[in-house]
Amino acid sequence: MHILATDLDRTLLPNGSWPADPGAIELFNELTQQHEVLLVYVTGRNLDLTEAAIREYGVRYPDVLCGDVGTTIRRYRQGEWLPDPGWDAKVHRDSPAWDAAAVRAAVAGIEGMREQEAEHLNPFKQSYYVDHARKEQVLEQVEAAVKGRFDEVIVYSFDSQDGKGLLDFLPASATKQTALEYVAQAHGTPREEVVFCGDSGNDIFPLTAGFSGV
Numbered sequence: 716m717h718i719l720a721t722d723l724d725r726t727l728l729p730n731g732s733w734p735a736d737p738g739a740i741e742l743f744n745e746l747t748q749q750h751e752v753l754l755v756y757v758t759g760r761n762l763d764l765t766e767a768a769i770r771e772y773g774v775r776y777p778d779v780l781c782g783d784v785g786t787t788i789r790r791y792r793q794g795e796w797l798p799d800p801g802w803d804a805k806v807h808r809d810s811p812a813w814d815a816a817a818v819r820a821a822v823a824g825i826e827g828m829r830e831q832e833a834e835h836l837n838p839f840k841q842s843y844y845v846d847h848a849r850k851e852q853v854l855e856q857v858e859a860a861v862k863g864r865f866d867e868v869i870v871y872s873f874d875s876q877d878g879k880g881l882l883d884f885l886p887a888s889a890t891k892q893t894a895l896e897y898v899a900q901a902h903g904t905p906r907e908e909v910v911f912c913g914d915s916g917n918d919i920f921p922l923t924a925g926f927s928g929v
Contacts, residue, residue, distance in 0.1 A: 717904065718753045718898070719755070720898075722756075722757055723756055725915070731875070732875070741773070743775075753778050755779045756781065758781070785894035785895070786837055786886075786894075788894055799897075805888065815836070821861050822861060825856045826849075827852065839885060840884075841885075842881070843882040843883075857882070865886075868885050891917060895926070911924075
């Protein structure tokens, strides 16, 4: 089965600097159902914010949601979200040194960043807002404190609407790329039959992973 995977904010959703093309979302909904592709949303949004986007913009429910920057995977079946039973176990197995609490402690004294609200954190995602003007200084200190200690990746992106830097610490095995690879493997879909659409810093991994990128 072919897979169409897309980021939400300022990719599928018209919430950036450019207005929506008239009828685009309706056509997207129609075509993705007509051609029976597996639709995957790969987003930094958590489940509640994804639901809010679906209601606000009228995009259809996906078949699979790789949410929280790829750290959670849920399947949508008959009106219900079902957590993928194998994903957490795979991440624990592939990133045994990952420890969100230890990452939090390691960066606690770094100025220019503050921890995001609890709803934006989970056992595989430790996230911060960063003063974008101090990005280089903050990232230098972060790398010195964390890099290579926790089987982690450090992902920086910029929210152009709010003017905030966004910094995510994730297990190396739980990113947008690895989540999409997991979904593709589960459906027997080769990499060349996966299209990924993205726009920001946290989309770099899947955009450079050998999928067809937009």
